Amino acid sequence: MADEPGGPELKIGVIGIDHGHIVGMVDGMLDAGAKVVAWATGVQTSNEQREAFQKGYPEAVEKSAREILEDETISLVLSAAINAHRADIAIAAMRHGKDVLVDKPGCVNLDQLSRVREVVTETNKIWSIYFAERVNAESSTLADQLIAQGRIGDVVQVIGQGPHSLSPSTRPSWFWDLNLAGGILADLGTHQIDQFLHFTGSREATILSAFVDNVATPERPGFQDFGEVLLEGDEGRGFARVDWLSPKGLPVLGDGRIMIMGTEGSIELRKFIDLAGRDGADHLFLANDKGVNYFDAGGAGKPFFVRLLKDIENRTYTAMSQEHAFLVTDLALRAQSIGEGEENW
Amino acid sequence: MADEPGGPELKIGVIGIDHGHIVGMVDGMLDAGAKVVAWATGVQTSNEQREAFQKGYPEAVEKSAREILEDETISLVLSAAINAHRADIAIAAMRHGKDVLVDKPGCVNLDQLSRVREVVTETNKIWSIYFAERVNAESSTLADQLIAQGRIGDVVQVIGQGPHSLSPSTRPSWFWDLNLAGGILADLGTHQIDQFLHFTGSREATILSAFVDNVATPERPGFQDFGEVLLEGDEGRGFARVDWLSPKGLPVLGDGRIMIMGTEGSIELRKFIDLAGRDGADHLFLANDKGVNYFDAGGAGKPFFVRLLKDIENRTYTAMSQEHAFLVTDLALRAQSIGEGEENW
Numbered sequence: 001m002a003d004e005p006g007g008p009e010l011k012i013g014v015i016g017i018d019h020g021h022i023v024g025m026v027d028g029m030l031d032a033g034a035k036v037v038a039w040a041t042g043v044q045t046s047n048e049q050r051e052a053f054q055k056g057y058p059e060a061v062e063k064s065a066r067e068i069l070e071d072e073t074i075s076l077v078l079s080a081a082i083n084a085h086r087a088d089i090a091i092a093a094m095r096h097g098k099d100v101l102v103d104k105p106g107c108v109n110l111d112q113l114s115r116v117r118e119v120v121t122e123t124n125k126i127w128s129i130y131f132a133e134r135v136n137a138e139s140s141t142l143a144d145q146l147i148a149q150g151r152i153g154d155v156v157q158v159i160g161q162g163p164h165s166l167s168p169s170t171r172p173s174w175f176w177d178l179n180l181a182g183g184i185l186a187d188l189g190t191h192q193i194d195q196f197l198h199f200t201g202s203r204e205a206t207i208l209s210a211f212v213d214n215v216a217t218p219e220r221p222g223f224q225d226f227g228e229v230l231l232e233g234d235e236g237r238g239f240a241r242v243d244w245l246s247p248k249g250l251p252v253l254g255d256g257r258i259m260i261m262g263t264e265g266s267i268e269l270r271k272f273i274d275l276a277g278r279d280g281a282d283h284l285f286l287a288n289d290k291g292v293n294y295f296d297a298g299g300a301g302k303p304f305f306v307r308l309l310k311d312i313e314n315r316t317y318t319a320m321s322q323e324h325a326f327l328v329t330d331l332a333l334r335a336q337s338i339g340e341g342e343e344n345w
Numbered sequence: 346m347a348d349e350p351g352g353p354e355l356k357i358g359v360i361g362i363d364h365g366h367i368v369g370m371v372d373g374m375l376d377a378g379a380k381v382v383a384w385a386t387g388v389q390t391s392n393e394q395r396e397a398f399q400k401g402y403p404e405a406v407e408k409s410a411r412e413i414l415e416d417e418t419i420s421l422v423l424s425a426a427i428n429a430h431r432a433d434i435a436i437a438a439m440r441h442g443k444d445v446l447v448d449k450p451g452c453v454n455l456d457q458l459s460r461v462r463e464v465v466t467e468t469n470k471i472w473s474i475y476f477a478e479r480v481n482a483e484s485s486t487l488a489d490q491l492i493a494q495g496r497i498g499d500v501v502q503v504i505g506q507g508p509h510s511l512s513p514s515t516r517p518s519w520f521w522d523l524n525l526a527g528g529i530l531a532d533l534g535t536h537q538i539d540q541f542l543h544f545t546g547s548r549e550a551t552i553l554s555a556f557v558d559n560v561a562t563p564e565r566p567g568f569q570d571f572g573e574v575l576l577e578g579d580e581g582r583g584f585a586r587v588d589w590l591s592p593k594g595l596p597v598l599g600d601g602r603i604m605i606m607g608t609e610g611s612i613e614l615r616k617f618i619d620l621a622g623r624d625g626a627d628h629l630f631l632a633n634d635k636g637v638n639y640f641d642a643g644g645a646g647k648p649f650f651v652r653l654l655k656d657i658e659n660r661t662y663t664a665m666s667q668e669h670a671f672l673v674t675d676l677a678l679r680a681q682s683i684g685e686g687e688e689n690w
Contacts, residue, residue, distance in 0.1 A: 156560050156571060157586060159506065161604065163611075208554045209575055211582070215501050216608035226501060228582065230554055230575050237556070237573065239584050241502060247610045249636035255611075259506065263561035265592045266508075266600075268620065275613065275630045276639035277622060285620045291594040294621035 010309055013068035013098075014039035014060065015089050016081020017053050018172065021103040024136045025078050026057060028305035029101075037074065040065040042081060044174060065089070069096040075312055076101060080130075083187060084180045087112035094125035099312050101128045104190040106325065108182035110333050117326060126317070128308060129325045131194040133162070133256060135304035139269040139282040140195070142297040143260060147199065151288055152262030158199045159261075160192040160240035163254040165247075166217070166225070176223055184212050184227040184242055186336040192229065192240030193335070194328045199260050202233025203323065205331055212339035216245055229335045252281070264288055355654055358413035358443075359384035359405065360434050361426020362398050363517065366448040369481045370423050371402060373650035374446075382419065385410040387426060389519060410434070414441040420657055421446060425475075428532060429525045432457035439470035444657050446473045449535040451670065453527035455678050462671060471662070473653060474670045476539040478507070478601060480649035484614040484627040485540070487642040488605060492544065496633055497607030500545045504606075505537040505585035508599040510592075511562070511570070521568055529557050529572040529587055531681040537574065537585030538680070539673045544605050547578025548668065550676055557684035561590055574680045597626070609633055 012034050014022065018041065026036055039053060039060045054062070068074060069092055077093035079086050080103035087107045090100040106129045107113040120127050134140045147155060174180040181187060197205060209230040217225045225244040231237065246254035250273060258269040265288025274283045282297035307319035357379050359367065363386065371381055384398060384405045399407070413419060414437055422438035424431050425448035432452045435445040451474045452458040465472050479485045492500060519525040526532060542550060554575040562570045570589040576582065591599035595618065603614040610633025619628045627642040652664035 153561065156590075157573070159504065159584075159586065161504065163606075211577075216498065228502070228575075228584070230573075230584070232556075239504075239573070239575070239586075241504065241584075241606070243606070245501075245606070245608065247632055248634045249610070250632055251637075255632065261508075261586070261588070261590070263590065265594070273637075275632060276637050287592055287595055287600060287620060289593045292596075292618075292621050 010034040010076060010312060011074045012036045012076050012078055013071060013074040014078045015041070015065045015068055015093070016079040016085060017041045017049055018045055018082045018174070019080040019103050021130060021132055022053070022078065022080035023056065024132055025080060025101060025103065025130050028136065028302055029076070029078070029309065032305035032309045034076070034309055036060045038063045038068050038071065040068055042085065044082060044172060046172065069093060069098070074098060079103065082174045082180055083182050084108045087116050090116060090127055091119045094119050094123045094127065097123070097125070099126040099128070101130055101308065103130050104132070105182050105187050105332060106329050107333065108179070108186055110330070113326070113329050113333060120322060126311060127322065127325055128320050129190070129328065131191055131328070133191040133271065134195050134198060136302055137271050137282065138300040138302065139271050139284045139297040141300040141302060142284050142295055143199065143267050143269060145300070146267060146286060147260070147262070151265060151286060152260065152267055153264030155200045155236050155260055155262050157237045157261045158196045159259040160195055160238070161255070161257040162188055162192055162240065162242040163246035163256070164188060164242070164244050165250070165253045166244040176220060178222060183336040183340065184224040184244070185210060185229055185339050186332050188242035189227055189229055189240070189335055190328055190332040192238070192242060193231065193331045195258055196231055196238030196240065197233060197324060197328060200233050200236025200238065202235040203327070205231045205233040205327070207331060207335050207338055208232055210335035210338040212336065227339060231331070355379040355421060355657060356419045357381045357421045357423055358416065358419040359423045360386070360410045360413055360438070361424040361430060362386045362394055363390055363427045363519070364425040364448050366475060366477055367398070367423065367425035368401065369477055370425060370446060370448065370475050373481065373647055374421070374423070374654065377650035377654045379421065379654055381405045383408045383413050383416065385413055387430065389427060389517060391517065414438060414443070419443060424448065427519045427525055428527050429453045432461050435461060435472055436464045439464050439468040439472065442468070442470070444471040444473070446475055446653065448475050449477070450527050450532050450677060451674050452678065453524070453531055455675070458671070458674050458678060465667060471656060472667065472670055473665050474535070474673065476536055476673070478536040478616065479540050479543060481647055482616050482627065483645040483647065484616050484629045484642040486645040486647060487629050487640055488544065488612050488614060490645070491612060491631060492605070492607070496610060496631060497605065497612055498609030500581050500605055500607050502582045502606045503541045503544050504604040505540055505583070506600070506602045507533055507537055507585065507587040508591035508601070509533060509587070509589050510595070510598045511589040521565060523567060528681040528685065529569040529589070530555060530574055530684050531677050533587035534572055534574055534585070534680055535673055535677045537583070537587060538576065538676045540603055541576055541583030541585065542578060542669060542673060544603070545578050545581025545583065547580040548672070550576045550578040550672070552676060552680050552683055553577055555680035555683040557681065572684060576676070
């Protein structure tokens with residue numbers, strides 16, 4: 001591997017392509033300058049998914065997971081395996097000297113999280129999580145910039161609404177299994193908790209209330225299609241709803257919204273659609289003492305990926321602190337337990 | 346008083362014009378066909394307020410509160426007195442045989458509410474509350490119609506955001522006194538709790554969490570500029586934020602929003618402004634399996650007032666059930682206590 005201007009080229013191996021997020025993860029790292037060399041996936045992955053991945057990334061060679069783990073030229077493992085398998089893939093990768101970027105959720109139970117924490121401590125490897133609704137959304141990048149410029153003062157509260165379209169016929173069997181997918185707050189809740197902690201700047205948080213239910217999917221009795229969580233952080237407050245009930249009439253997967261309220265103004269993100277309004281995605285609305293402004297956030301960039309690439313090189317944590325990845329996961333899993341009535345408030 | 350087609354003309358007396366809501370209250374009843382004959386107000390009312398009222402309603406004669414109470418031709422007393430005075434005005438009016446419409450909040454403490462309840466039982470008079478953000482908002486009327494048509498299925502959750510502009514120089518001294526104004530959840534919270542109960546159709550509810558704080562008004566240490574409440578009703582769930590931090594750059598008092606999520610779609614109300622979007626107020630966005638639709642709700646009407654007028658004549662409760670007025674007030678006052686840490690959750 002020759003040293004090139006800007007440092008050696010980072011080689012990526014992919015283990016697990018069961019969730020479509022893998023495309024955003026690979027593309028983000030490719031855009032940042034990395035190279036995807038190999039991929040592996042599990043027996044439950046459909047032929048359509050395998051073919052699509054092969055077609056999308058012809059430069060990558062399909063191998064076994066073991067071959068990827070043992071390939072010393074690979075520095076970073078990406079995984080969008082079945083939710084419940086990501087922790088063990090991450091652990092194996094870190095023990096083989098690789099950093100890791102897993103799709104959210106990184107873990108589906110607290111035992112997995114505890115084991116991941118141990119291996120991070122043991123190996124000093126990076127365990128990062130792809131919270132797509134923030135790190136792959138340019139409206140979030142612009143929000144970061146506006147908040148850093150003081151345009152809404154100090155952030156007081158983040159309200160998130162994360163509807164997702166269920167499209168049951170497209171879902172693999174593991175999606176319906178709580179033990180494999182995690183519950184709705186363990187899974188979709190991570191996006192919301194990530195954004196709450198990130199935008200408020202909180203490094204600690206308490207769950208004030210959490211709730212999960214099946215309100216409109218009677219044909220799947222064990223499935224959770226609705227979740228709520230209320231949080232109090234050391235730097236602000238957060239409430240979120242997530243659901244699998246986004247109506248079919250929307251041209252996007254869901255009308256994801258984030259309202260960031262500050263002491264001197266507020267920012268609303270209409271991430272995927274501006275209902276009956278402007279075309280496209282990445283809409284940001286700023287209201288403060290100077291007036292009301294609309295921003296098309298397209299072009300604001302997705303700095304997460306370049307930062308992660310540099311972090312891997314420099315052994316830093318500029319893309320995401322290790323504690324943040326742990327805290328989001330811990331809160332999401334605890335909220336899930338509380339919502340299921342398994343833990344006291 | 347001659348019988349006219351459609352029944353005798355309802356005569357209104359106004360006692361207390363300290364809050365600007367009195368204009369919406371009087372206008373609503375005038376539009377419904379009532380007549381305002383007399384008004385009285387307290388010593389703290391400013392000359393500007395008195396002159397504006399006199400100019401707005403020259404047909405009404407300024408009298409003492411006692412004269413209005415003792416005028417047997419007056420059937421309905423309206424009051425937007427100082428918040429803490431409304432309960433006693435309502436009690437006096439009911440004991441003088443009159444029905445009552447008070448501005449929100451109807452009470453600032455549970456003792457007042459308990460006394461109002463007793464007098465309602467004793468007199469069988471109507472104690473109704475003007476929840477302006479619903480009964481005076483045509484977008485809410487249209488939401489009622491769309492929900493009744495089944496356009497979003499069963500309502501699951503209502504998320505409300507009620508920012509208000511503080512404009513401190515325009516506020517009378519009593520506004521800053523918690524004992525006279527009530528706290529932020531006791532006051533602004535009533536709008537949100539009213540809408541949560543109304544749109545979910547809940548007749549019972551539990552407060553899961555409540556919070557009040559002063560986050561950005563250090564010059565008024567005892568003042569609460571931020572409040573949150575999370576509720577679970579027998580027919581749905583609700584979360585709301587209220588605040589006095591709406592930025593000066595908005596051309597309206599606040600970007601009040603209601604998101605009503607149903608099992609088959611959702612309705613968003615942008616009541617007072619469509620940020621950087623369409624002109625005017627009363628914007629409604631419907632998303633369901635049929636698609637996304639924008640509605641200008643202007644013209645949907647404010648049926649509350651005609652219903653109240655008929656209720657007074659027919660001794661019915663079509664405008665608002667008596668229990669709803671009690672329940673909103675009870676929940677708002679309890680949320681306030683919980684938020685202040687005076688009551689356990």
